[in-house]
Amino acid sequence: MRIPLVRLGLLIAILGLWEAGARAANPLLYVPPSAAVPALRELLALRSYPDLPAHLLLTAQEIAVAYGLAVAAGLAIGFALGASRLLGRAYGPILAALYAVPAVVWYPSLMLFFGLDAASKIAFGFLLGFFPITLAVLAGIRQVSPALVTVARSFGASPVAIFGKVMIPGMLFTLVGGLRTGLALAVIGVIVGEILGSKAGLGSLINHAYGLFRIADYVALVVVTLVLIVASDALASLVERRARRWTT
C-alpha cells in the first residue's frame, strides 16, 4: 500500500516541477501539464487527430507481427545454437557482439529494403526484439543443471520429456526475462521506426505534431505512447506469472 503512495509522490513532484519550470521559462516550448491535459482531452475525443484509432491499430499490428517473428526466430535460433556445441561456440559470441551495436544504425538500410510502409517498422521491431530472446535462450540452456538432466535420463525420460520437464522449467526465469525485454524492445523498434520515417502509425503522428510545432499535441501523443508501453509490459508480467504457475 505504501509503495504506490511513494510512487504517486514522485509523479506529483515531477508534474509540479514541470508546471513551475514551464511557466517560468517558455510555456509554448515547455508545455506545462495544465496545457497538456486539454490537448490530451482533444486527442482522446478524436478532435485533434480524428484518425488516431486507425494509427494506433496499425502500430499495435506492427508490434504484434514484429514481436511474433522475434519470438519465433529467437526461440528457433536460440535452441538450435544451444543444441549444438559447435554452432553455439561459433555464433553465440557474434550474436552478443551484434546486440551491442546500436541497432538504429541498421534502420536506414531497412527502409531501403522494405520501404516506408509497415514492413520496415516490423523489420526494425523484429531486429531489436530478436537479440534479447535468442541470447536469453542460450543463457537459459547453460543454466540448466546437467545433473538434473542425468536424473531425468535415469528415469527413462525421452529427449522430448527432458526438454519439456527439465530444460524449459530450468531456464524459465531467464527465458521469460528475455521474452519480456524482447517485447519492450520490439515496441521501441516499431515506434522509433515510425518516428524516423513513415506515413502512418503512432510514431508518424508524433513526428507530425512535432514538425508542425503543435507541442501540446505532441506531449499528449507521448502520453498515449507511454500508456501503450506500460500496458504491454503489464501484459507481459501477467504472462510471466502465469508461466511460473504453469511449470510447477
Added chain:
Amino acid sequence: MSAPALIRVEGVSKRYRTSSGAVDALRDVSLTVRQGEFCTIIGPSGCGKSTLLGMLGGLVLPDGGCIQIEGQPVSGPDPRRTATVFQDPGLFPWRTALENIEFGLELQGVDRRRRRAVAAELLGPLGLRRFGDKYPRELSGGMRQRVAIGRALAIEAKILLMDEPFGALDEQTRVLMGEWLLDIWRRTERTVIFVTHSLHEALALSTRVVVMTARPGRIKTVLELPQPYPRAMESPELVALRAKLWSEIRDESLRAMGEA
C-alpha cells in the same frame, strides 16, 4: 541363499578419454547379485564405483564385457528395472517434495490422481508427512535425500542403485538415514546396490560387501555378511570384520593417494 541371479556383470571394462590421455576406470569386473541382496561397493576414490553403478543404470555403456539384468542386456536406462539415487539429490527445484516423488510416474504416463496417491503414501515411511508441499530449498539435506529416495521408490523398479546417497550428510544424520534405509529395504524387498566410502555403512547395512581396487577398478574381495539386523557394531565379530575390511581398503586407498 538360493535366490536366482538378478544382475550379472561379466568381464566389464571402461576406458575414458581425457585431455591427459586415456584412463582405465574399470578392468574386467565380474559380479553376480541375487534378488533381494543389499550389495555394497566400496573402494578408494576414482576406483570406478560410480561408473559401475552408472552401467547398471544404463547411463554409461561398457567398452567391453556385458551386463545383464534378468537375463537381458542393459542398453539404456530402464525404469522398470533400475532407479538411481545420486549423491547430489538432484531434486527439481520448481517441484514440491510430492511432485518430485511423482516425477518417474509422470514419465510413465500414470494419471495425476494415481501418482499423487502413490507419492502421498510414501511420505509416511519417508518421514516427510508434513513436508509434501515444501520445495527442496525449504528442506534439510537429509530430507532432500529422502525425497530423492522416495522418487526412486515410487517407480517400483526392482533394483535401487544408490551412489553415495548419504555422502553429503553429517555423521549423525548419516547413521540415522542408514537405519531408516535398512527398514525401507526390508519392507519393500528391493535389491539394493549401494556405493559408499564408509566402512560403517558397509558393515551396518549390507548382506555383501564388494571391495574394489584403486584405478583401474577391479574387484579385490567379496565379503558375505550373514549377521542379522540390527547389527551390534561393537560386537567382537563386527569389530574383527571392520579391521579386515579396513586392511583390504587401506592398501588400495594408499595406492590411489600415491597416484593422485
